[in-house]
Amino acid sequence: MTQTPIAISLYEQDYLLWIEDTVNKLRSRNIEGLDFENLIEEIEDLGRSDKRELENRLVELLEHILKRNYVNMTDCYRGWVESIIKQRIGIRKLLKNSPSLKPYFSQVFDEAYTDALKIVRNGYPQFEFPDTWPFSCDIEAMLNVDFWEE
Template sequence: MSQTLYDRDLYDWSMQTARLLREGRYAEIDTLHLAEEVESMGKSERRALEHRLVVLLVHLLKWEYQPEQRSKSWQRTLIEQRKQVAKLLDDSPSLKPRLTDLLVDAYDSAVRWAADETGKDESEFPQNCPYRSKQVLDPSFSPGPDETDATRRD
């Protein structure tokens, strides 16, 4: 059984497919694999958003459950992850209605990660995500007790 270009060299296949599309040579395009790759791109966007949400939730949990460890680094992570989530949602607005479900999925991973980083047991964190999607994305939202200069570390 001979392998297709797609099976032998994905990069070469993608460059050839792009060229065929630009030239309007649609009959020569490997449409089955093209459809798979386009679908895969969409799934990658969803996974990227979920990963950003996991990192964001981890830092929100750490912020709330380890106030004595708060740092500028954590603040920068919260800012950056929120910025990246906003960019992903701007690029793929159809993911916005899925945000609540993605937060539910991301929260399970975030709890495990936060427990590992804080040394706390997973049971010490809420079973369900305590933050609404609006809060998670809000740059002014910080969970837990108010931060003071005495509790912030650099």
């Protein structure tokens, strides 16, 4: 019995070539030749990627703010503050490029805090951390206020 070979799409064979081909087809308005299913999936993934990046940056921001406020290890302060600055810059840039992510920041804040709390409690079991976020969770405060100086 002869098996019929399964057709493998360009998307599955060579992702970069598929992107180049798709861009060329879009530029030439060749709608008939577009691989709509994979194009739709890729565009959806772009939005999910921005959301994941925001969540990851927020967890790390919260983690280092907690460490800076509650872990009495002065030799580490500089590194934690540097990380806080980097995450704030990254979040600002992300929100500048995708302002519609601002409401998402509030939606994922509590979950991000829970994740950050797990990380710091695991790494520093000898220190006490608050069960709930003790500071303003307003996006402007999170991106600008040095809570350890209050």
